[in-house]
Structure formats: C-alpha cells, structure tokens
Amino acid sequence: MIIGLTGTPGTGKTSVCRILEGRGYRVIHMNDLIKNEHLYSEVDEERDTVVADMDRVLSRVCELVGDDESVTILDSHMSHYIADIVIVLRTAPSELKKRLEARNYSDPKVQENVEAECLDVILVESVEWCQLVYEVDTTGRGADDVAEDVERIISGVLSGDD
Ligand code: ADP
Ligand code: MN
Structure with missing residues (x-):
C-alpha cells in the first residue's frame, strides 16, 4: 500500500518522513529519487527546480514498491498522483512564510x-486524484507531534476503521 505524504513545500513532509523512517517505516523520498535517477524532463533554472517526468517517476516508484503489501510512504508534494491514500500536511500561511524564509527561499x-x-492547491489536487484524503494541521506543532498523527492515520487505515 502506498501512502502519500503531500503538502505545500515547507509543511514538513520530509521532517515527518524522517521520523517515521526512524520508526521502521519504508519511505521513498521522491525529490531525491527524481534527482539521483534524473527522472525529469527539464531543469527550470528560473524557479531553481526540475520538472519531473511523471510517467517515469510513476513506473520507478511502482518498481521499487513491487508487490510488497506493507506500507510504503512517499515523501513528495506530488505523491497524491501515485498513492492509494493521501495525507495532506497543512500550515497556516503566516507560519509557512516564516519556515520558507528560514530556508532561504527567494521572495517569489x-x-x-x-x-x-492559501488556495488549497495540493488539497484540491489530492481529492481529484485520490479517494481517501486526510488533512493534518501542522501549525504551531512540532514534527514529532505531527508524525504521531500521521502514524495514527496509517494504523487506522491498516486496521480498516478509518
Ligand atoms: P517539506 O519537506 O514539506 O518541504 P520540511 O520537512 O523540509 O518540509 O520542513 C521545512 C522546514 O520547516 C524545515 O526547516 C523544518 O525544520 C521546518 N519544519 C518542519 N516541520 C515543522 C513543524 N511541525 N514545525 C515547525 N517547523 C517545521
Ligand atoms: Mn521535502
């Protein structure tokens, strides 16, 4: 089963995934995979990012997951295109702004x-692509606390009482 941990950059996906990895969950960090294996179609220098080749990313993720029935968590703001179940991390805009500034992102x-x-872009995409979508608010909370919520959702889904 593929669980997508998605959300706008800065909402804490990678931080939460690292915690869950430490607890034994299998995680695929999609940004690393895309960069390491060159699974992109172009480099957007102006926006300092790459444009993922989603067909190749999808087949590579499927290959890595194989027919493993246990949980694999995808760390990516694009994971909702692939996952069976999606958890969207949310952050109040004022706090997100501070986190991204602290990360030295450019103003634009x-x-x-x-x-x-603000416009719920990732949430809207998630509900368009996925049947089962959960939201977790990270505002004013530490990544450990958020990871607890995410783990609880995963356990609930696995035990069938979602
Ligand atoms: P993402 O992978 O969604 O882009 P990161 O996990 O890389 O987000 O986190 C972005 C920044 O915000 C990092 O500097 C991280 O330390 C910080 N951060 C992540 N989660 C939280 C949280 N729950 N509370 C406060 N800061 C956080
Ligand atoms: Mn990240």
Whole structure:
C-alpha cells in the first residue's frame, strides 16, 4: 500500500518522513529519487527546480514498491498522483512564510508557495486524484507531534476503521 505524504513545500513532509523512517517505516523520498535517477524532463533554472517526468517517476516508484503489501510512504508534494491514500500536511500561511524564509527561499518562491497553501492547491489536487484524503494541521506543532498523527492515520487505515 502506498501512502502519500503531500503538502505545500515547507509543511514538513520530509521532517515527518524522517521520523517515521526512524520508526521502521519504508519511505521513498521522491525529490531525491527524481534527482539521483534524473527522472525529469527539464531543469527550470528560473524557479531553481526540475520538472519531473511523471510517467517515469510513476513506473520507478511502482518498481521499487513491487508487490510488497506493507506500507510504503512517499515523501513528495506530488505523491497524491501515485498513492492509494493521501495525507495532506497543512500550515497556516503566516507560519509557512516564516519556515520558507528560514530556508532561504527567494521572495517569489516564498510567495508562490504561500499562495498555493492559501488556495488549497495540493488539497484540491489530492481529492481529484485520490479517494481517501486526510488533512493534518501542522501549525504551531512540532514534527514529532505531527508524525504521531500521521502514524495514527496509517494504523487506522491498516486496521480498516478509518
Ligand atoms: P517539506 O519537506 O514539506 O518541504 P520540511 O520537512 O523540509 O518540509 O520542513 C521545512 C522546514 O520547516 C524545515 O526547516 C523544518 O525544520 C521546518 N519544519 C518542519 N516541520 C515543522 C513543524 N511541525 N514545525 C515547525 N517547523 C517545521
Ligand atoms: Mn521535502
């Protein structure tokens, strides 16, 4: 089963995934996979990012997951295109802005991501692509606390009482 941990950049996907990895969950960090295996179609220098080749990413993720029935968590703001179940991390725009500034994102990149969070872009995409979508608010909470919530959702899904 593929669980997508998605959300606007800065909502804490990678931080939470690292915690879950430490607890024994299998995680695929899609950004690393895309960069390490060159699974992109172009480099967007202006926006300092790459444009993922989603067909190749999808087949590579499927290959890595194989017919493993246990949980694999995908760390990516695009994981909702692939996952069976999606957990969307959310952050209040004012706090997200601070996190992205602390990460030294350029002003336009901070603005673009804060706007995307305000407009629920990832949530809307998630419900369009996936039947089962959960939201977790990370505002004013530490990554450990958020990881607890995510783990609880996964356990609930696995035991069938979602
Ligand atoms: P993402 O993978 O969604 O882009 P990261 O996990 O890389 O997000 O986190 C982005 C930044 O926000 C990092 O500097 C991280 O330390 C910080 N951060 C992550 N989760 C939280 C949280 N729950 N509360 C406060 N800061 C956080
Ligand atoms: Mn990340």
